[in-house]
Amino acid sequence: MAFLAGQLNVDHSIASLLIQRGFLNFDQSKTFFRPSLNDLHDPFLMKDMQKAVDRIQRAIENKEHILVYGDYDVDGTTSVALLYSYLSESYPYVTTYIPDRYQEGYGVSFAGIDYAKQHNCSLIIALDCGIKALDKVAYAKDEGIDFVICDHHRPGAEVPDAIAVLDPKQEDCSYPYKELCGCGVGFKLIQALALSDGKTITDLISYLDFVATAIGADIVPITGENRVLAYFGMIQINEYPRVGFKALTPQLNRKLSMTDVIFKIAPRINAAGRMEHASYAVEILIEKKLEKAIEMAQGIETFNSSRKDLDKEITKAALEQISRNKEEDCATTVVYDPSWHKGVIGIVASRLTETYYRPTIVFTKSGDKFAASARSVKGFDVYNALEACSDCIEQFGGHMYAAGLTLSPDQYGPFKEKFEKVVLQTIDKRLLIPEIKADLKIDFNDITPKFYRILKQFAPFGPGNTIPVFLSQNLRDTGSSRCVGQEDAHLKLSLAQCDGVIFDGIAFGMGHKLTLLKSNQPVDILYTIDENHFNGKTNLQLIIRDIKPTILG
Known part of the structure; x- marks a missing residue:
């Protein structure tokens, strides 16, 4: 640990976090802290990729109508927006289709194939679905419609008889990274198409905001290739946001994190498909005019509010059913x-x-x-x-x-x-039994500006690269801790360690812990560290995960 800390010129605590994540030397740590687009794998390593590219190119040469078909969740709608945006830049005969959640259900539907037939589409590219659609693909084939499937779900004993099946989870697929989301597989397809057209990966950076959003929403591991895609996608979201993302997050006048993507952007994209129709989500994602996108976002906000009310009501009913x-x-x-x-x-x-x-x-x-x-x-x-x-x-x-x-x-x-x-x-x-594990025990005086500056470089966070959870012990209330929020549900804390270092924090849903803090006995806390933006000022604050009395002795 000391050797790695010296190599990187970081505290032992940072070196310990890196070692826990499997980065044991300078080169591995450099790759982690400085992701490179050159680290992305060759898309043609994926089984059937050349077949998929050949079929799409033939469709373009023959001026065939192409239907881009995707599931109604965030991964599916971002996949459709990504592939449609890429193809329609240079090819006019492309249309999109999202199945109706209530009339058609999940995945490829007979109705969707009938739609393709009615609109003279001879090629369907299915994204984030299709790996188990044996009967649907067979039906399409009988109707003279070809399928290219881009999926990331586990295949069954058989795969559909499509022109190409792109899914790294196929047992006979040698693609090195298996944890891509559906939009990630879609991105590998446009990467292969771009390479075949003499383009480079830098020509595709503008599409990575779609991929980062899908990675966050679909809860896939943010490791390996996903980390690279998410890292550059978050840069795209923050530095060159498309108008749809701007319209969906007008209240966030700051740099967005993956947490913001998961809890602010993704639920709003999802809301359209949950309450109305997911094609509405695709439309805002591909919209070019900000005024139109803002108008659409207002509709989605209405869907999202209705969704919140409904899920509270149903959750309450479900809990009553369990009790009954x-x-x-x-x-x-x-x-x-x-x-x-x-x-x-x-x-x-x-x-x-x-x-x-x-x-x-x-x-x-x-x-x-x-x-x-x-x-x-x-x-x-x-x-x-x-x-x-x-x-x-x-x-x-x-x-x-x-x-x-x-x-x-x-x-x-x-x-x-x-x-x-x-x-x-x-x-x-x-x-x-739910368990929260601390990655590291630290004291408040370890939380310096340099420490947090390096900690931020561990982002984007998610499965496989979770946000570090810290343990600090023997803390006392400064006298300023109080309950906040509706029905005093949350706890706003001000805690000091024995050396006098004070940090503020927020503990959601822990209003009942105020009595413990006011008892004047020392406490231990598990927490993550975040920035609090308020009234134009930015301060570090602790996001408390758990509070317990310190066991002395």
Whole structure:
């Protein structure tokens, strides 16, 4: 540690954080702190990439109509906006299609293929979906429509009979990085197209804002290639923001972080698809006129407000259902109500996971089927659990921590029973207890301007590169700590260490801890460090994760 700290001219604490993340020497640390576009992999290493490029080029040469098809979430809509923006710069016969969440459901639909046929499209490029659409692709083929699939979800035993299937998770795909999001796979496609046209990676930087947004929203690891894409995408968002992003974040007159992307931009993009139609999100992302984008953003803000009210209402109803059924002590949460809005059940599943820390599935009625969103806890693969219950499921897909599924109503009871059994048998019981781990123990006097300046260079943060959590001990209230917010839910802290160094902090949802602080006994805190922007001033503040009495002795 001391050697690395000396090589980099940083504190031992910074060197310790780097070593924890697997950066053990100067060169590895330099690559981490200074990502380079040259570190991106050759897109032609991905299976079927040359086939995809050849087919798209042939479509352009023959003036065929191309349909860019994507899922209705942030990853899907940014993917569509990215590929459409790239192709339409030089080719006019391109149109977009986002399936209706309620009428068509997730992924490639027969209705979408019929739309392509009606509009004389002979090539569909599917983004963030399609890896399991065997019957849909076969139907399209019978109608004389070719498919290029760009997906990142796990394939089934078979893949569709498409012209090209781009998915690094295919077992026979040798692409070096497996954790791309759907928009990331779409970016590799335009990178391959650009290389074939004699362009370089620098010609594509303007599209990386789409990719960074999708990386943050889809909760993929921010490691390897994703870190490079997210790093340059965040620069693009901050230095050359497209008008859609400007319109969606008018209140943020400062440099945006990945946290802002996840909690400010992504929910608004998602809101259109949850409450209205996701094509609205694509339209604002590709809009060129600021006035028009602002008008559209106002509509999306209305959708977002409605979504917030609805998810609170449904979460409350779901918690009451758990209590009524006496399921507080189960290993899983599985709830259903036919009236619940399909657009927010994923958010509700996340909320329930926060309350009962366990794998969670929220069902609602969708046509003559039950549709659900699943969420998991850290370390447990909910996709594998669903696979073990596949005899009860009609269709499912997703990731380790999030998935979607549909089943027939008569299978709801058997599925609920089997899912509980599978999780009980396979989960490490320790994963059912939420845990916050400190990366490093530091004192307040370690938090210097230089320390924070270097800490910011660890960003963008996300899975695989989480924001450092610090432990500081033996702190006391200065007398200024107080409750804030509606119903005094939050805690505004002012804490001092024995050497007199004072820091302010905010503890969300910990208003009940004020009594502990006012008892004048010393406390330990777990926290992250952030900048607070207020009245034109910027100060460091602590974002408190937990507070406990100091154990003396």
